[in-house]
Amino acid sequence: MTRFSLEDDRVVVVIGSGAGGGTTAHSLCSEGVNVVLLEAGPQIDADNFVQDEVAAYDMLAWQEPQEARGGWRVARDMPDNPTWVCRAVGGSTIHWTATALRFKDYEFKCRSTYGAIAGSDLIDWPISYEDIVPYYDRAEKVMGVSGKNGMPHHPTNNQYKVLHAGALGVGYTQVTPGSLAVNSRPYDGRPASRQDGFALQGDRSRAKWSTAYIEIPRALATGCLDLRPDCCAVQIEHDVNGKASAVVYVDKNGQRRRQRCSIVVVACNAVQTPRLLLASASSRFPDGLANGSGYVGRCYMRHVTGSTWSIFDKPIRMCRGEMMPGLVADEVLHRPERGFSGGYYLELLSLSLPAIAAGVDPGWWGKDFAWFVERHGNMAGLFLNGEDLPQRENRITLNMDRLDDNDMPIPVVTYTEHPNDLAMQSHGYAAMRNIHKAAGAVCSHDTPPWPASHNMGTTRMSDDPANGVLDNWGRSHEVENLFVSDGSVFTSSASANPTLTIVALAMRQSEEILRQLRR
């Protein structure tokens, strides 16, 4: 087991072990760079995952205190629980649904394409689609994305039959089994999917890509990785030159420790990353580390989401097969004649009975509620995933009056939908109901957004240091050895699920970190 000294200032410290942090740690270790990887949660062997909604949530979810504020319904329904991410080695790659989609070319040029939108703070990305394509290519191979590089699509399940019949019935043409980073055949030393419907609970078979059992064990095997689970970063320190010099963290015994470093990569997700930077304020950085522009924590995005659940007069058994084995892409393109900018995917979604009962409409009770959920066997689901506009006042801040067990101020997630978001959501609900109705659904229920797993934008990349936090490599405009490698870096949310892009950006960023280390 590799251990580096706390005083070793040559190591790179990566904070967070999910899609971004796990990928970065592996990329750097593979090149002989010594890395200390801090993960707030425990290391859990995949063999110990439980295929059970409630038990898995208790095992995996980040349940430290948070606050939700703003006009979104989550602030009313789940005021202390506005996000749903994992706290374990592997981060949210343990519970992700594995939908691996590329952003569109124009989505990197969203401001130029959409024009100014009142109330939004939209800017173009500082990189283009062409810049990221080689890394999308590499990421899709590493992750074993179905429908790419010879990995077959997953087999048709009943949900896909519903989607296919309904979507074609209403005139959609881009109806596909989607792209899942789940092996549909044995690949990379891992088996094919068991088609058992368990993804949110962690994939015990390891058919689904996760840094927990792919990148991190491989990084450990290089001898260059010092993995420190149950270690929660609470502050990033800097030297007199304004360079990051150490990371202070609390270990599993509650001991506060300080790891010196040459470079820091923050990859804690778009809530915890800005929280850490804001909590690292100093006399030199009074508003938070790397926050001279004031954008740390701002422009929080979570995608425009919603789901529709419909009852059929015969069994569907939606949980058989993968969770998201199909999508409709007809609504992705920017077509402002619909009444909104940007676009959205319609994705299959299967949820267990406990999740449906708790989430189909929080607060619903009585005969109609019972009637609906007791027909879970006849239920089909669709999920809307669309572009969420950045707004300055949608942001992560700190509640200095509420401290967690590590004496860190808890994060406050403030969010209100933009009118563009609401117009898109309304359009999407109608589309989902229409699809199900065309397939024979008897009735449908629209479900509001849940706590977000797609958290983005809170340390965004920008060409201009005045309207962002990071440069085109995900490096701080102000702190030259501070990088961010998670959804926080996103300049816009685009319409696709974020993980593939996080991984591709992490691969690209790692090359820049190597160049910087060797300069």
Added chain:
Amino acid sequence: MKKMHSNPKVMNRGILPEGAEEGKGSFEEVVPLPSLIGVSKTINYRNVEIPRSPCTAKKDCRVPPRAAQRLSKDWTNNLVTIPKDIGTIFFAIAKILCPHDWLEDDVYQSVILEMDRDVNFSDQLIFEYHALSPLFDNIFADLSADALILSLSNIENTPFFRLLLGRTILYLYDDPVVWSGCGYEGVAGCTNEMPRDDIDDVDWLPDPQAARGQS
């Protein structure tokens, strides 16, 4: 047990479209209202004739079973934190919140006992229950279904109601007996050796395989 991803501290009940009466909705009337996007619609399924589709259900064997699976008539004797008389009220309420006439009483009783096992939670629940008085004095004196529905409708926005509803849903729908009746299989049908071979057994919709090659 900690809460699952949908916090038990749940809030608003569904809001009807303007002009609609509860229990008078239908498929066609479920329309999104721009001002209420994200807010639920309540619809009446009373006239929709669709049978449930029960199935074999199984929990992952790694999840510990509940302490009390089958209970005697004197189930309130097993309550530790919640007083017996209040436990009886909670039981009656749980059956109103999630009414499944095919479920035996012991399933609902098990839900109350699960709450009782979480001492911090049940202390808070009892505190909030007593906090209903005097505004809702004697609100639960009549435990008939109709009276309870009316009473509960009047306290939907109270912490007591939110707590009780959240935990009732959490525990009730985590029970494999309920899974079976609702048609959720859990891990039944799954093996560690082979992929499921029954994932596309719907035979009343076209097979998309032919189109797949074109997509």
